[in-house]
Amino acid sequence: MTTETPEHLKCQVRDYWDAESCGEIYAMGDEPGSRMAALRRARYDLEPYIPEFAGFEDGAGRDVLEIGVGMGCDHLRWAESGPRSLTGVDLTDRAIEFTRDHLALQGLSSDLRQADAEHLPFDDASFDLVYSWGVLHHSPNTPRAIDEVLRMLRPGGVARVMIYHRWSMTGYMLWARYGLLAGRPWRSLAAIYASHLESPGTKAYTRNQARKMFGGFRDVTVEIQLNHGDLLQGEVGQRHRGPLLHMAKLLWPRWVIRKFFPRHGLYLMITATK
Numbered sequence: 001m002t003t004e005t006p007e008h009l010k011c012q013v014r015d016y017w018d019a020e021s022c023g024e025i026y027a028m029g030d031e032p033g034s035r036m037a038a039l040r041r042a043r044y045d046l047e048p049y050i051p052e053f054a055g056f057e058d059g060a061g062r063d064v065l066e067i068g069v070g071m072g073c074d075h076l077r078w079a080e081s082g083p084r085s086l087t088g089v090d091l092t093d094r095a096i097e098f099t100r101d102h103l104a105l106q107g108l109s110s111d112l113r114q115a116d117a118e119h120l121p122f123d124d125a126s127f128d129l130v131y132s133w134g135v136l137h138h139s140p141n142t143p144r145a146i147d148e149v150l151r152m153l154r155p156g157g158v159a160r161v162m163i164y165h166r167w168s169m170t171g172y173m174l175w176a177r178y179g180l181l182a183g184r185p186w187r188s189l190a191a192i193y194a195s196h197l198e199s200p201g202t203k204a205y206t207r208n209q210a211r212k213m214f215g216g217f218r219d220v221t222v223e224i225q226l227n228h229g230d231l232l233q234g235e236v237g238q239r240h241r242g243p244l245l246h247m248a249k250l251l252w253p254r255w256v257i258r259k260f261f262p263r264h265g266l267y268l269m270i271t272a273t274k
Helices: 006-019 032-046 050-054 073-080 093-105 142-152 169-180 189-196 207-213 243-251 254-260
Strands: 063-067 085-090 111-114 127-133 153-164 219-225 267-273
Touching (some): 006 093, 032 050, 032 073, 050 073, 050 127, 050 153, 063 073, 063 142, 073 085, 073 127, 085 093, 127 142, 142 153, 142 207, 169 189, 207 219, 207 267
Parallel strands (some): 063 127, 127 153
Antiparallel strands (some): 219 267
């Protein structure tokens, strides 16, 4: 039996997101401008907590880096904040092109580069603010990617990072589908996430694990957030379609989950100061 190498896994991750960028399904319309506007509406309607967490207005006059620009919705908000400099990286050329075109529609620009989050091409202490939403858990060596965030921040700089939470409604649903109903109830949540949530090898962490990975920072807060996947709202990922999901959406007890299981959301939203 051969063991899959991190570099091979990274190629699989790149291929997955090169086939369809995150959120691309919401980019609907006849013209580029209307498609991007539809994408932004869907993103912030489904995830209204992003602007408050990101604090886009804090980019004004600062050197800002976004790791994993996707289709550029958040990157546009950073560009609109008036940063001293704005830089964005992504593992895929597809995302870089989407983001470049997205900004150009608004007359804005950024230093956009295809790059690996574990080995970023920037000097130490280059940025005041590093932002990454739902990206670093896809990298084979997430702690290494977080160390890169720390390295590139100036003293007093802030990282705002979302990674996935292990004990989530999303995880429980995936386990029920691909563990229990598949006759394999012994499958771990780690194995379920790696095989069935987005790109191959996707990981999810406990709050304590997240704090440990951010242990090099002097001040760290970790918040749990229910997301649209936990609540079965909107599209719930490139891999999941079909009548069973449609029925589950109709019957899903969202108010019960919001009231009794708020700490079982998929998102860990981490704010860390160097």
